[in-house]
Amino acid sequence: MILPGVIASSGGVASSYESIATVLVGSGGTAAVDFTSISQAYAHLQIRITCRSTSAATNDGILMRVGTGGTLDTTSTMWGHYLMGDGATATAGYRSSTNVELVEVTAATATASIFGVAVIDLLNYSSTTKNKTFRSLTGFDRNGAGEVRLMSGSYTANTSALNTIRFYSAFANIAEFSSFALYGVKA
Numbered sequence: 001m002i003l004p005g006v007i008a009s010s011g012g013v014a015s016s017y018e019s020i021a022t023v024l025v026g027s028g029g030t031a032a033v034d035f036t037s038i039s040q041a042y043a044h045l046q047i048r049i050t051c052r053s054t055s056a057a058t059n060d061g062i063l064m065r066v067g068t069g070g071t072l073d074t075t076s077t078m079w080g081h082y083l084m085g086d087g088a089t090a091t092a093g094y095r096s097s098t099n100v101e102l103v104e105v106t107a108a109t110a111t112a113s114i115f116g117v118a119v120i121d122l123l124n125y126s127s128t129t130k131n132k133t134f135r136s137l138t139g140f141d142r143n144g145a146g147e148v149r150l151m152s153g154s155y156t157a158n159t160s161a162l163n164t165i166r167f168y169s170a171f172a173n174i175a176e177f178s179s180f181a182l183y184g185v186k187a
Helices: none
Strands: 006-009 012-015 017-024 032-035 044-051 059-068 078-085 090-097 100-106 116-123 132-140 147-155 164-169 179-185
Touching: 017 032, 032 179, 044 100, 044 164, 059 116, 078 100, 090 100, 100 116, 100 132, 100 147
Parallel strands: none
Antiparallel strands: 006 012, 017 179, 032 164, 044 116, 044 179, 059 100, 059 164, 078 090, 078 147, 116 132, 132 147
């Protein structure tokens, strides 16, 4: 049996994913999680997130901003589309902003052990001829009162290779014990 993301070879098993960096948020939380100086050696990136917010709101969103040359782009528009459901209703829509909400997380008012999760794929991040696209699968559960979201979007400001990514809360800080793992996806 071959597992997803694993390819068989005559010399053993090799992974299509390589761990680049992992951040575990410490005591008191943090305003942002940054990945900088990202290697250009991969075809795509994947970020796996387990997170919650220090916000008192019922839910919070974790936003993503990208950059080139080590500088975050704070002025260009990113486009995002979403489809979400909570078990009773489904909604769809889009948003355009200098950042895109890719992770729906629980807030400080939720039970302490409940975190939102996401897998985000950032496609063609190292290409200098293509616009960048991303997609995420995210969700959380609060004993039957959670959500699941599919999201996609694009960064079309320029075709420069991306080497900086920032994640931050829409309303407050990223809470302690949240984790962000960055993987390079081989061609």
